[in-house]
Every structure is written in structure tokens, then in C-alpha cells.
Amino acid sequence: MLELRHLTRDFAGRCAVDNVSLRFDRPGFVGIIGRSGAGKSTLLRMINRLTDVSAGEILFQGRNVATLRGAEKRAWQSRCAMVFQQFNLVPRRDVASNVLHGLLGRRPVLAAIFDLWSEAEITRALAILDRLGIADQAAKRAEALSGGQQQRVAIARALMQDPAIILADEPIASLDPMNAQIVMDTLKRIQTEDGRMVIANLHTLDTARRYCDRVIGMRDGRVVFDGRPDQLSTGIAREIYGADASFNEAATSTAIPADARADADYASAMLGA
Numbered sequence: 001m002l003e004l005r006h007l008t009r010d011f012a013g014r015c016a017v018d019n020v021s022l023r024f025d026r027p028g029f030v031g032i033i034g035r036s037g038a039g040k041s042t043l044l045r046m047i048n049r050l051t052d053v054s055a056g057e058i059l060f061q062g063r064n065v066a067t068l069r070g071a072e073k074r075a076w077q078s079r080c081a082m083v084f085q086q087f088n089l090v091p092r093r094d095v096a097s098n099v100l101h102g103l104l105g106r107r108p109v110l111a112a113i114f115d116l117w118s119e120a121e122i123t124r125a126l127a128i129l130d131r132l133g134i135a136d137q138a139a140k141r142a143e144a145l146s147g148g149q150q151q152r153v154a155i156a157r158a159l160m161q162d163p164a165i166i167l168a169d170e171p172i173a174s175l176d177p178m179n180a181q182i183v184m185d186t187l188k189r190i191q192t193e194d195g196r197m198v199i200a201n202l203h204t205l206d207t208a209r210r211y212c213d214r215v216i217g218m219r220d221g222r223v224v225f226d227g228r229p230d231q232l233s234t235g236i237a238r239e240i241y242g243a244d245a246s247f248n249e250a251a252t253s254t255a256i257p258a259d260a261r262a263d264a265d266y267a268s269a270m271l272g273a
């Protein structure tokens with residue numbers, strides 16, 4: 001489905017991503033972990049073409065998308081929607097408009113300038129918000145919502161693009177544990193129910209272990225681990241994070257409660273599950 005071949009990115013002589021080759025044969029929930037500066041964001045941003053590649057190929061269904069330009073590049077960007085740590089919504093616009101903005105890459109310029117959405121598009125945006133448990137927020141300004149709600153709006157905007165892949169760059173790093181859980185549960189649900197691929201940069205090991213089918217560990221721009229979460233031993237984690245014998249897993253914990261029934265119930269209620 002997606003293959004990265006010898007993907008490399010240099011910034012002024014410094015190699016942020018160094019000759020990374022990875023295959024993603026089927027949709028799954030992939031977590032990328034590593035210390036700050038390991039190259040996780042640069043890797044995701046290259047896949048989405050927000051950052052140009054210095055060398056290498058990004059093959060999606062056999063076609064190299066790393067060299068696309070103009071409309072073809074925008075079409076690829078709608079196939080692999082990004083979700084960011086800071087949500088990147090338009091704060092003063094209402095929630096429904098923010099979700100509809102997911103269609104901007106596909107619209108004629110004039111229709112986009114005047115926000116000319118069809119009834120079918122509006123109905124779809126509201127249905128997505130409903131699915132994510134935030135339909136009642138549709139008319140509010142995005143800035144009036146909590147961080148967790150804003151991130152779900154960002155996910156709804158991504159879904160509006162009907163992407164094959166969702167690239168999430170530290171999607172829960174700005175959220176408290178309860179909201180972090182709701183957002184991760186939302187991404188997981190989208191992955192399993194829709195069969196979309198989710199690739200998420202995660203800053204904590206426990207989240208990667210809990211949600212991912214596959215974990216990729218990066219260090220200094222290179223892939224140093226690629227396996228199942230149960231293969232992520234403390235020793236391997238040490239290697240990924242470059243920590244010495246004093247490495248303590250708790251230091252990489254978001255503290256999403258591992259077994260908190262009340263939180264799980266709350267999350268399910270919020271998701272309308």
C-alpha cells in the first residue's frame with residue numbers, strides 16, 4: 001500500500017531522516033516513537049509532502065508521490081490527511097466550517113473563497129461530527145472548545161477528505177490524560193472500523209504499546225526498531241531513547257490510565273459507542 005524507499009531529508013547539512021525504508025502492506029495502527037529530534041515529524045511531513053524529500057521515494061500503490069507537483073500533489077495530500085499536535089483549526093470559524101475545510105484541496109478556487117458547500121457536503125460534515133460525539137458543538141467557534149474537542153474536530157476535518165491514511169503528529173501531546181484517551185480511542189476506532197491506515201508519532205511508550213499493532217522506533221534519523229508492541233522490551237526502549245541504565249519508562253509515560261473503568265466509560269459515552 002505504502003512504501004518508503006531510502007527516504008532522506010537534510011536540513012543545511014544535518015540529516016533529520018537518514019535513508020529510511022519501510023513497507024506498510026495493509027492498514028493498521030502504526031506508532032512512531034523516539035526522543036525529541038529523532039526525525040519523527042520530518043518523516044510524517046515528508047509522507048504528506050509538507051516537507052520536500054532530499055532523496056528517496058514514497059510509493060503509494062506503486063506510484064512515487066514524492067515528486068508530484070500542483071494539483072496532483074494536493075490530491076495526494078487529501079489521500080493522507082494530517083492531524084497536528086496544536087490542532088491547526090481556524091479558531092474564529094465555527095466547528096462545521098472547520099470540518100468542511102477538509103474539502104478545500106479538492107474545490108475550485110471560487111467555490112472555496114465563498115465557502116459554497118453543497119447540502120450533501122454539509123450533511124456529511126455533521127454526520128462525521130456526530131460519529132465523533134461532538135455534533136452538538138457544530139455551530140460553536142472552534143476556539144470555544146476544549147483541547148480534546150478541538151482535536152476531534154481536526155480528526156473530523158481529516159475524515160472529510162476520506163483519506164486512505166491519517167498521519168497524526170503527536171496528536172495527544174497537548175492534552176490531559178482523559179482527553180488523550182478519547183482522541184486515541186477515536187483514532188483507533190477510525191482505523192479498525194473504516195480500514196484506514198493511521199501512522200502516529202507518539203511521545204510516550206505506554207500509548208504506543210496500548211494502541212498500536214506495529215511500533216517503529218527512530219533514533220538520529222534512522223529506524224532502530226520495527227516490530228510488535230510486545231517486542232518492545234525495556235532494553236530496546238533504552239536503545240531507541242538513547243538512555244543509559246537509569247532509563248525509566250515512567251519518564252516516557254503520558255499517564256493515560258491503563259485500566260480506569262470510569263475513564264473508559266466516559267470515553268465510550270463521548271464517542272457514542
Ligand SMILES: Nc1ncnc2c1ncn2[C@@H]1O[C@H](COP(=O)(O)OP(=O)(O)OP(=O)(O)O)[C@@H](O)[C@H]1O
Binds near residue numbers: 015042
Ligand atoms: N525546518 C527545519 N529546518 C532545520 N532543521 C530542522 C527543520 N525541521 C526539523 N529540523 C531538524 O531535524 C531534526 C529532526 O526533527 P524532527 O522535528 O523531525 O524530530 P522529532 O523526532 O519529530 O522531534 P520532536 O518530537 O521534538 O518534534 C532535528 O534536529 C530538527 O532540529
